[in-house]
Amino acid sequence: MNNHDDNQKNTILNDAEKNLLMDHNYDGIEEFDYPLPSWWLWTFIAGGFFAVFYIYLYNFAGAPSLAQEYQKELAKVEAKREEQRKLTGNFDxxxxxxxxxxxxxxxxxxxxxxxxxxxxxxxxxxxxxxxxxxxxxxxxxxxxxxxxxxxxxxxxxxxxxxxxxxxxxxxxxxxxxxxxxxxxxxxxxxxxxxxxxxxxx
Ligand code: HEC
Structure with a gap:
């Protein structure tokens, strides 16, 4: 009599559950073969798509790097400052x-x-x-x-x-x-x- 049978003596499983049991057994620990929750599965799949898209965008499609985005924002700030300098006539x-x-x-x-x-x-x-x-x-x-x-x-x-x-x-x-x-x-x-x-x- 192996562990598996041993265990089943103490655990009440209905037929459906018995069919779901996977056929491995680690020191008496067994697991059911339930499907993953669909929200989890789809999040995981979407994550995969996102990663491919992200890698493509930033490595091959020429999306701006952090440094470039920083320079762009800085240029905007400079333009605003220049505008203000005009308004204030270079007020010291x-x-x-x-x-x-x-x-x-x-x-x-x-x-x-x-x-x-x-x-x-x-x-x-x-x-x-x-x-x-x-x-x-x-x-x-x-x-x-x-x-x-x-x-x-x-x-x-x-x-x-x-x-x-x-x-x-x-x-x-x-x-x-x-x-x-x-x-x-x-x-x-x-x-x-x-x-x-x-x-x-
Ligand atoms: C010849 C008359 C005259 C003199 C002298 C004058 N102002 Fe004026 N000032 C005006 C008029 C008229 C306006 C309103 C202009 C308008 O309608 O936009 C005005 C507007 C202003 C405003 C803006 C007010 C607002 O509501 O936007 C300030 C500040 C001001 N003057 C300061 C001064 C200072 C400081 C001096 C002296 C260095 C001075 N003014 C000399 C006629 C004068």
């Missing part, structure tokens, strides 16, 4: 930061504003010929950053009456104008000109 953020931290920058900002901008933008930027600079609405900006304000002041909008300051003011004077605009931004002068343009939060 580091130089602005250093200048902005100097105590005399506050006075310089007020002076540059008074001499060049007050005539149109009025006391504390409340607006007159030029728009109110103390609200959160803008005609010409997409983002309220030092760089974007700098870029706009450089070129202005001469058709609508805002001069270009690129040739009139030095770099520091432009910084001063930016600082002044930022300092009155969102102060909402009570007697300010009505909001114009799009609100930027």
């Amino acid at each position: 953020a580091a130089a602005y930061k250093v200048w902005n931290e100097r105590p005399e920058s506050v006075q310089q900002a007020a002076l540059v504003y008074e001499e060049n901008c007050l005539s149109c933008h009025e006391e504390k930027g409340k607006g007159d010929i030029g728009p109110n600079l103390t609200d959160s609405h803008w005609l010409n900006l997409k983002r309220v950053t030092a760089g974007d304000i700098y870029g706009f002041i450089l070129v202005g909008n001469e058709d609508n009456g805002m001069p270009a300051w690129a040739d009139e003011l030095s770099k520091e004077e432009l910084f001063a104008a930016v600082k002044y605009v930022l300092s009155v931004h969102n102060t909402n002068a009570p007697d300010g000109k009505e909001p114009q343009g799009v609100e930027i939060k």
Whole structure:
């Protein structure tokens, strides 16, 4: 009497199950010959197809390598940066930061504003010929950053009456104008000109 028969004494198997038993037996351990679950089988087959497709695509069909994809993404970032540089007229953020931290920058900002901008933008930027600079609405900006304000002041909008300051003011004077605009931004002068343009939060 071998192990197999031994086992069967203790295990109650119906006829169908007996037919499914495979004819090997390892130390009394036997197994049924059930088919694989179909979800498993099809996932496995699909995996095989995917592998063939993948190897073909990346080794023979010229799909871009990781390095090439990286370069492509980098080029996109560079294009975006270039676009931004145009918007900000090559605003030197580091130089602005250093200048902005100097105590005399506050006075310089007020002076540059008074001499060049007050005539149109009025006391504390409340607006007159030029728009109110103390609200959160803008005609010409997409983002309220030092760089974007700098870029706009450089070129202005001469058709609508805002001069270009690129040739009139030095770099520091432009910084001063930016600082002044930022300092009155969102102060909402009570007697300010009505909001114009799009609100930027
Ligand atoms: C001759 C009048 C005039 C002077 C001087 C002037 N501006 Fe303006 N400014 C305007 C007008 C008008 C506009 C609105 C242009 C438009 O409709 O797009 C404007 C727009 C602006 C804007 C954008 C506002 C917005 O809603 O988009 C800023 C910022 C600004 N000026 C800053 C300055 C600064 C800083 C100075 C001084 C260096 C200055 N302006 C001098 C007339 C002037």
